[in-house]
Amino acid sequence: MSPEHSKLLLSVDLAGTFLFAVEGALIAVPANLDFLGVMVLAFSTALVGGIIRDVLIGASPPASLRDWRYATTAFAGGVIVFFLHPYIRAIPGPVILTLDAAALALFAVAGTEKALLYKMHPFIAVLLGAVTAVGGGTVRDVLLAQVPNVLRSDIYATAALAGAVVMVAATKLRVNPTLAAISGGLVCFSLRVISVWQHWNLPKAFTG
Amino acid sequence: MSPEHSKLLLSVDLAGTFLFAVEGALIAVPANLDFLGVMVLAFSTALVGGIIRDVLIGASPPASLRDWRYATTAFAGGVIVFFLHPYIRAIPGPVILTLDAAALALFAVAGTEKALLYKMHPFIAVLLGAVTAVGGGTVRDVLLAQVPNVLRSDIYATAALAGAVVMVAATKLRVNPTLAAISGGLVCFSLRVISVWQHWNLPKAFTG
Amino acid sequence: MSPEHSKLLLSVDLAGTFLFAVEGALIAVPANLDFLGVMVLAFSTALVGGIIRDVLIGASPPASLRDWRYATTAFAGGVIVFFLHPYIRAIPGPVILTLDAAALALFAVAGTEKALLYKMHPFIAVLLGAVTAVGGGTVRDVLLAQVPNVLRSDIYATAALAGAVVMVAATKLRVNPTLAAISGGLVCFSLRVISVWQHWNLPKAFTG
Numbered sequence: 012m013s014p015e016h017s018k019l020l021l022s023v024d025l026a027g028t029f030l031f032a033v034e035g036a037l038i039a040v041p042a043n044l045d046f047l048g049v050m051v052l053a054f055s056t057a058l059v060g061g062i063i064r065d066v067l068i069g070a071s072p073p074a075s076l077r078d079w080r081y082a083t084t085a086f087a088g089g090v091i092v093f094f095l096h097p098y099i100r101a102i103p104g105p106v107i108l109t110l111d112a113a114a115l116a117l118f119a120v121a122g123t124e125k126a127l128l129y130k131m132h133p134f135i136a137v138l139l140g141a142v143t144a145v146g147g148g149t150v151r152d153v154l155l156a157q158v159p160n161v162l163r164s165d166i167y168a169t170a171a172l173a174g175a176v177v178m179v180a181a182t183k184l185r186v187n188p189t190l191a192a193i194s195g196g197l198v199c200f201s202l203r204v205i206s207v208w209q210h211w212n213l214p215k216a217f218t219g
Numbered sequence: 220m221s222p223e224h225s226k227l228l229l230s231v232d233l234a235g236t237f238l239f240a241v242e243g244a245l246i247a248v249p250a251n252l253d254f255l256g257v258m259v260l261a262f263s264t265a266l267v268g269g270i271i272r273d274v275l276i277g278a279s280p281p282a283s284l285r286d287w288r289y290a291t292t293a294f295a296g297g298v299i300v301f302f303l304h305p306y307i308r309a310i311p312g313p314v315i316l317t318l319d320a321a322a323l324a325l326f327a328v329a330g331t332e333k334a335l336l337y338k339m340h341p342f343i344a345v346l347l348g349a350v351t352a353v354g355g356g357t358v359r360d361v362l363l364a365q366v367p368n369v370l371r372s373d374i375y376a377t378a379a380l381a382g383a384v385v386m387v388a389a390t391k392l393r394v395n396p397t398l399a400a401i402s403g404g405l406v407c408f409s410l411r412v413i414s415v416w417q418h419w420n421l422p423k424a425f426t427g
Numbered sequence: 428m429s430p431e432h433s434k435l436l437l438s439v440d441l442a443g444t445f446l447f448a449v450e451g452a453l454i455a456v457p458a459n460l461d462f463l464g465v466m467v468l469a470f471s472t473a474l475v476g477g478i479i480r481d482v483l484i485g486a487s488p489p490a491s492l493r494d495w496r497y498a499t500t501a502f503a504g505g506v507i508v509f510f511l512h513p514y515i516r517a518i519p520g521p522v523i524l525t526l527d528a529a530a531l532a533l534f535a536v537a538g539t540e541k542a543l544l545y546k547m548h549p550f551i552a553v554l555l556g557a558v559t560a561v562g563g564g565t566v567r568d569v570l571l572a573q574v575p576n577v578l579r580s581d582i583y584a585t586a587a588l589a590g591a592v593v594m595v596a597a598t599k600l601r602v603n604p605t606l607a608a609i610s611g612g613l614v615c616f617s618l619r620v621i622s623v624w625q626h627w628n629l630p631k632a633f634t635g
Binding site for chain 2: 066067068069071129131132134135138139149153156157158159161162163164168169212213214215216218
């Protein structure tokens with residue numbers, strides 16, 4: 012990996028980290044958590060997906076614990092929400108949705124890429140890309156003693172999986188890595204945005 | 220380990236994986252999860268116990284992420300339940316119980332064997348055998364925001380522990396490995412089946 | 428590390444393990460768990476924080492699974508509570524509080540020291556010290572399907588963080604390791620005890 016590529020990955024990761032941290036903290040504030048609880052939820056939402064991926068692929072210690080900038084970025088997102096949440100809540104829903112879809116796409120693609128780099132089977136790399144993208148939010152919901160939203164509704168993990176599949180397929184077809192990442196990211200982002208706009212959901216089992 | 224032994228372990232693992240996945244999915248369907256949620260619960264119930272064991276003994280990446288057949292088997296169990304759960308629910312209770320006790324025994328014995336292979340202390344190997352057998356179901360219950368059933372009632376983890384103890388003792392006594400595994404498995408299986416049949420439970424602390 | 432230092436760390440770890448196990452079991456008994464559930468909560472409260480730390484720093488298998496004395500100590504705490512909990516509950520609150528604050532300080536300092544030993548960044552070592560101290564209690568609460576208390580109120584994780592910061596700062600200033608550990612421990616212990624005595628809490632975000 013060239014230094015430029017590596018630097019791009021870092022910037023992309025930190026931007027997604029900040030966004031997910033802000034979203035995690037926005038959920039923590041009304042849940043009656045104290046300052047520490049808000050920080051923990053910001054950190055978990057932003058970084059635990061990638062930490063789980065790194066533990067599973069044997070990249071130890073996890074990238075987000077090797078470089079202090081990840082945790083700092085997550086806590087920065089938490090602090091901003093803690094003090095300014097009324098203003099952040101005023102940001103229009105579609106803006107938040109679009110940014111979240113972008114962060115989802117970034118995490119899914121970066122997670123898949125790292126799993127492939129560690130020689131995981133393509134099918135497993137797809138799963139690990141999705142874990143990177145939605146693992147943090149899942150742990151956040153578990154810490155709030157709630158059934159993770161991602162298991163119930165919305166095309167969210169599904170969009171991450173779709174992006175990861177495209178990323179893996181493009182890599183196997185020896186597409187240029189940057190192009191592969193962009194294609195995967197665009198598929199994830201578009202599917203997520205269109206599914207919210209069109210009120211798409213996954214089916215539930217027929218239990219009538 | 221001979222190739223035959225290794226192949227037997229794989230088949231046994233995949234059969235147990237399928238069974239646990241079916242059981243996890245059967246719990247997910249009435250919990251109002253969508254298709255993705257049913258798949259996640261099938262995967263977690265079947266494979267997370269072994270993944271936790273592998274992370275703890277330092278076998279990284281975990282066996283079930285090195286070989287795509289594990290995840291595929293778990294998802295197959297989930298898909299079958301998703302589409303055919305009314306038929307699967309029609310299977311008589313004692314059949315499910317017997318198959319589940321068999322899968323419990325297989326996982327407990329395989330988990331203990333792998334922990335011993337990685338030079339864990341016999342006492343710790345017993346605990347890791349039980350984690351392999353009941354860890355997935357515990358995570359499934361946590362994802363459903365419920366106190367894991369295994370902490371509350373039934374001789375379930377206890378049966379896994381008993382089988383693991385026999386397995387370890389037989390290994391220490393230099394019994395033939397296949398015989399040690401069969402003995403451990405039979406003890407776990409029998410204890411589980413008899414305990415359900417006889418309504419045995421572990422005591423609770425006296426709080427009157 | 429000299430053998431004496433290593434022996435001191437072990438004794439300190441085992442004492443803290445016993446205390447945390449007793450506290451975990453005291454919470455498990457009224458939660459209607461059976462004997463196995465009480466043992467699992469004793470083990471989790473006492474050892475899972477350190478296990479998470481070891482998995483994250485790549486110290487695999489975790490120290491508490493390499494040495495059978497940790498699990499045995501935790502189960503001993505659980506068994507004592509299971510049979511004698513009415514007597515243990517009769518211990519005056521301030522005694523429990525003081526012992527718990529001491530165990531918190533020990534775990535925070537030992538966790539931070541180990542993270543530094545594994546070359547983690549000082550900032551990350553502080554976080555891992557706190558995870559060592561409060562991770563087990565957090566997992567215990569998750570197993571009871573409750574929002575972890577540490578996210579909601581009290582100066583608890585905060586005291587662990589403060590002790591870890593002092594420990595890291597003293598180490599960076601090349602203070603004698605024993606003195607660094609004692610300073611960090613005293614800060615954590617004092618902050619915890621004073622905060623309970625003075626009813627200090629962390630602020631919550633203004634949501635009025």
